[in-house]
Amino acid sequence: MLLKLSPPPFGLYALGLAFLQSPVFAAIYDRFNDLPSGREGDCGLVLANRLSENPKHNVLVLEAGVSSVGIFNITVPYFSTQIMPQFDWNLTTTPQSGLDNNVIFFPRGFILGGSSSINGMFYTRGSADDFDRFAEVTGENGWSWRSIQRYLALNEKLVPPAGNPNTTGEFNPSVHSLNGTTSVSLPSFAQSIDTKVIDASSELGGVFSFNLDVNSGFPLGVGWLPRTIDSQGRRSSSASSYLETVLRRKNLDVLVNARVSRVLPTDKSSSSTTGYAFRTVQFAQDIVNGPLHEIIATKEVIISGGVVGSPQILLNSGIGNSTFLSSLGIKPLVDLPSVGQNLSDQSFIANAFLVNSTNTYDDINRNNTVKTAALKQWQGQDLDGLPGDVQGSGPLGDTFANQISYYRVGKELTNRFGDFASGPTSPHLEIYPGNGFFIVTPPTGNYLSMTTVVVSPASRGSITINSTNPFTPPLIDPGYLTAEFDVAAMKEALKITYTFLNASG
Numbered sequence: 001m002l003l004k005l006s007p008p009p010f011g012l013y014a015l016g017l018a019f020l021q022s023p024v025f026a027a028i029y030d031r032f033n034d035l036p037s038g039r040e041g042d043c044g045l046v047l048a049n050r051l052s053e054n055p056k057h058n059v060l061v062l063e064a065g066v067s068s069v070g071i072f073n074i075t076v077p078y079f080s081t082q083i084m085p086q087f088d089w090n091l092t093t094t095p096q097s098g099l100d101n102n103v104i105f106f107p108r109g110f111i112l113g114g115s116s117s118i119n120g121m122f123y124t125r126g127s128a129d130d131f132d133r134f135a136e137v138t139g140e141n142g143w144s145w146r147s148i149q150r151y152l153a154l155n156e157k158l159v160p161p162a163g164n165p166n167t168t169g170e171f172n173p174s175v176h177s178l179n180g181t182t183s184v185s186l187p188s189f190a191q192s193i194d195t196k197v198i199d200a201s202s203e204l205g206g207v208f209s210f211n212l213d214v215n216s217g218f219p220l221g222v223g224w225l226p227r228t229i230d231s232q233g234r235r236s237s238s239a240s241s242y243l244e245t246v247l248r249r250k251n252l253d254v255l256v257n258a259r260v261s262r263v264l265p266t267d268k269s270s271s272s273t274t275g276y277a278f279r280t281v282q283f284a285q286d287i288v289n290g291p292l293h294e295i296i297a298t299k300e301v302i303i304s305g306g307v308v309g310s311p312q313i314l315l316n317s318g319i320g321n322s323t324f325l326s327s328l329g330i331k332p333l334v335d336l337p338s339v340g341q342n343l344s345d346q347s348f349i350a351n352a353f354l355v356n357s358t359n360t361y362d363d364i365n366r367n368n369t370v371k372t373a374a375l376k377q378w379q380g381q382d383l384d385g386l387p388g389d390v391q392g393s394g395p396l397g398d399t400f401a402n403q404i405s406y407y408r409v410g411k412e413l414t415n416r417f418g419d420f421a422s423g424p425t426s427p428h429l430e431i432y433p434g435n436g437f438f439i440v441t442p443p444t445g446n447y448l449s450m451t452t453v454v455v456s457p458a459s460r461g462s463i464t465i466n467s468t469n470p471f472t473p474p475l476i477d478p479g480y481l482t483a484e485f486d487v488a489a490m491k492e493a494l495k496i497t498y499t500f501l502n503a504s505g
């Protein structure tokens, strides 16, 4: 099947895959010249995994960033709290009018696995209403909450946390799968605030009531937070779960340091009325000096460059708003005005409060002796002369939040602005506690973080380009807090946070 683009299809993925003869062996390559000849195409890692299940398909993944294999700082979950510029695109937003024209860092993974290799590993599904809304909007019932269960089960593999602590009462086994691909576990490392959080939920009740499983389709309330971490306390990313496990396949190859500039029509005789077959992918391994390489997929190209990379590749290729592309000097091939529009991102504030406890994570972040001891614990080295230190245990084998909570804003706000959540089971707000001040820890003091997120934002923005150089960073405008609803909702999140913190527990 060729990927033919003609208006109005949307949801274009890109970077391709190909069907070739005589598979040789599978590998991750650094240089184009080392690729076995005849390997043509590429695609996202879940697709690469599923498509290469069929030995008749040959699949090539092109990744702009580096390989994730064996990278320690990616594997150790806790290091997700630190910015790692070598694995990041290091992008920033345009000045944000909703944030006093500040420019904000916009992290995205520049590595195999993309942002799943640098993210916070929270495993939280959308609500039942979210999926049912996808089904309604797309007219495709396969997206409904009921239908999607099969795919959630294929994705999730619930495993015991490192050290096998007792997780009874922290989840509902009936909504989890033991047989999928991505390892998911409950917290392995008890934080000193855990009991206080659960006690506050029970004391306050109402909207703070304990929810046995926020992944049941009904996320409202306070619950324990599953994370994509395996039983040895290692990050489970799309690269570690979907790619590294199948690298032995002879029909799957990966080329890293390969930045795609454009997809090109392969059949020059096609036109915007008959539709183009975009099977040629152009990319560079050296974006300053070139050269530009071209490969042609025998079958199909699938663009999966994420929320920033995909629209940028499409716009570079002449697929987008024709008037805009012409004004920039790019020949429009397919008029798709929605490309890069309607960007929706969740604004958040990492609120930090000084606390009188010294039992927080802050010293791991700023004291090398404490960090080294925690690393030894993660490596399973003996710290106390007693047997039993487990690989992946301790604070570094876990992410920074053990609980998560979801709320709806009051009726006053939805009556005034409308309801931007997908339905009554869907939250407007997410709030999670963390036992420290993360990302940029101050040199002194101990902290409690209460991060507040508007998860059903009304603000909309865009991803666009302002250059004919395909490697110039795109213009990222998430429009943070430009909608009045989002500002009002964030204020409500802060009020909820104060109520929660004022519980006597």
Ligand SMILES: Cc1cc2nc3c(=O)[nH]c(=O)nc-3n(C[C@H](O)[C@H](O)[C@H](O)COP(=O)(O)OP(=O)(O)OC[C@H]3O[C@@H](n4cnc5c(N)ncnc54)[C@H](O)[C@@H]3O)c2cc1C
Binding pocket: 044, 062, 063, 064, 065, 107, 108, 109, 110, 111, 112, 113, 114, 115, 116, 118, 119, 120, 121, 122, 123, 124, 258, 259, 260, 261, 304, 305, 306, 307, 308, 309, 310, 313
């Ligand atoms: C800091 C951070 C924390 C997050 N925390 C969580 C969390 O705790 N839980 C959660 O569920 N979600 C979290 N997310 C969101 C989640 O990680 C992303 O939604 C998800 O990874 C998006 O997947 P994707 O494949 O669409 O895009 P990406 O993960 O961005 O992958 C796109 C891939 O394409 C590559 N690429 C892009 N352009 C090109 C090009 N021109 N040529 C070649 N390759 C290209 C990129 O390098 C990347 O590997 C977080 C995201 C970030 C950034």
